Amino acid sequence: MNEPMISIICPVYNVEKYLVRCISSLICQTYANIEIILVDDGSTDNSGKICDDYAGKDNRISVIHKENGGLSSARNTGIDVASGDYILFVDSDDSISPRIIEDFYARIIDTESDMVIGGIKRVDEQGKYLDSLDWGEDAVVSKHEYWVRFFEQKNGLGVVVNGKLYKKRIFDDLRFDEGKIFEDELIIHKIIDLCDRICIINDEYYFYTKRNDGIMGKTKGVVNGYDKVEAYIKRAEYLYNTNELSFSLQCLEDAINRYFMVVSNPNNSDIKRKLEIKKMLSDVLRKVEGNSKRYLLKKSLFLYAYKAMEITWIIRERIRRLKH
Numbered sequence: 001m002n003e004p005m006i007s008i009i010c011p012v013y014n015v016e017k018y019l020v021r022c023i024s025s026l027i028c029q030t031y032a033n034i035e036i037i038l039v040d041d042g043s044t045d046n047s048g049k050i051c052d053d054y055a056g057k058d059n060r061i062s063v064i065h066k067e068n069g070g071l072s073s074a075r076n077t078g079i080d081v082a083s084g085d086y087i088l089f090v091d092s093d094d095s096i097s098p099r100i101i102e103d104f105y106a107r108i109i110d111t112e113s114d115m116v117i118g119g120i121k122r123v124d125e126q127g128k129y130l131d132s133l134d135w136g137e138d139a140v141v142s143k144h145e146y147w148v149r150f151f152e153q154k155n156g157l158g159v160v161v162n163g164k165l166y167k168k169r170i171f172d173d174l175r176f177d178e179g180k181i182f183e184d185e186l187i188i189h190k191i192i193d194l195c196d197r198i199c200i201i202n203d204e205y206y207f208y209t210k211r212n213d214g215i216m217g218k219t220k221g222v223v224n225g226y227d228k229v230e231a232y233i234k235r236a237e238y239l240y241n242t243n244e245l246s247f248s249l250q251c252l253e254d255a256i257n258r259y260f261m262v263v264s265n266p267n268n269s270d271i272k273r274k275l276e277i278k279k280m281l282s283d284v285l286r287k288v289e290g291n292s293k294r295y296l297l298k299k300s301l302f303l304y305a306y307k308a309m310e311i312t313w314i315i316r317e318r319i320r321r322l323k324h
Contacts, residue, residue, distance in 0.1 A: 003033040006101055007084030007168070010092050011074030012051060013041040018093040018209060019050050021127070025095035025207075027058055031102040036061045037078045038092075042068030047092070072176035072183045079171050087166045093209045094162065100205040104165035107199045111140045114195035116165045119204035120157060125211060132204055133157045139200045146198050147239065147247050160184050161191070163206030170194045185231035189238045225262035226270070226277045229255050233280050240288055248288060255281055 008026055012019065026036050038055070040048040040063060048065055055061040064077055075089060086105065090096055104116040119134035133155045141149065150158040161184050174190055176183045192198070236251030259281060262268055 004086065005084040006031065006034050006086045006088065006105065007082035008034060008036045008088050008090055009075060009078030009082060010037065010090045011039045011041055011071055012043060012047050012092040014043050014045045014047055015092045016046045016050060019047055022092050022095050023054050026090065028098045029101050030099050031105060034060055034101060035084060037082060038063045039074040039078050040065045041074040042066060070178060072178045076175045079175065082168065085168050087168055087171060089162045091162055093211060095207045097205040107201060108165055111197065111199045113140060113197040113199040114167050114170065116199045116201060118163055118201045118206060120163055120206045120208050121204040122208045122210050125209060130210060134202050135200050136202065138202050141198050141200060143192055143195065146192055147244055151247055151250055159188050180227040182228040182231050185228055189235045225258060226273045229258045229262060229277050230280065232258060233284050237284050252284065252288065
């Protein structure tokens with residue numbers, strides 16, 4: 001029996017320092033029938049050339065060179081051309097176990113699941129072990145059980161799209177939001193909604209590189225933090241609409257806390273985005289409050305705290321203008 005094709009989608013942007021390690025881990029998979037789609041997202045270093053060099057030596061590799069559009073755009077480009085029955089996303093500064101596809105495919109078939117999640121090992125830029133993330137014992141879970149583990153662990157494993165094997169049909173009509181960061185946060189609830197069964201494996205198959213110059217370590221990660229607030233709000237609304245009220249409330253609490261963190265950052269001056277997110281948050285609070293006495297109080301606290309934050313923000317702006 002012929003093995004089905006599995007597509008590995010790897011966005012590439014200015015990662016010449018890590019790219020050889022990444023591609024080497026892709027081409028040494030023990031599962032034979034794979035295609036490797038390297039999407040060069042307008043790299044200005046030698047990343048594009050490295051991709052082409054590997055493609056010249058391995059006919060399973062295809063390279064797409066495109067103008068820079070960001071991680072979501074690169075992933076979407078890969079999805080558009082993927083011919084496999086299953087998809088695995090890998091970031092080009094990370095690497096994977098040689099058995100990830102063989103083992104994940106075996107589980108997805110044995111358990112009749114739509115997605116397989118494995119553990120993640122975090123390493124530094126030199127590949128030295130830092131720590132591990134997992135969700136405990138192996139299991140096959142429903143949507144509800146997935147969210148139970150998601151909120152119990154809160155370790156980030158449930159959010160990231162990398163290192164998971166998906167049935168291609170999940171992405172038939174689903175794409176990443178372009179022009180935003182925290183793209184994984186913005187899409188994960190949509191992915192889970194399209195899964196009936198999810199297989200969890202405790203073993204670590206994905207090796208995440210914690211970079212000193214990563215987006216989350218820069219000011220940009222805080223300034224554009226409204227994207228993360230938006231993700232929390234949309235996840236809260238989704239969970240509310242699927243009768244997961246307790247989880248929806250947790251998301252709203254996270255959204256409120258993150259909102260004030262972003263608003264209070266002195267580098268953040270995007271007033272239009274601030275007001276947009278404030279309205280989104282208020283709308284979902286209003287929607288949820290009818291089913292939760294707890295959130296009648298939470299909404300009052302939010303509005304009171306927001307007013308105080310507005311006053312602080314106005315004073316800060318006046319001081320800044322006087323200095324100039």
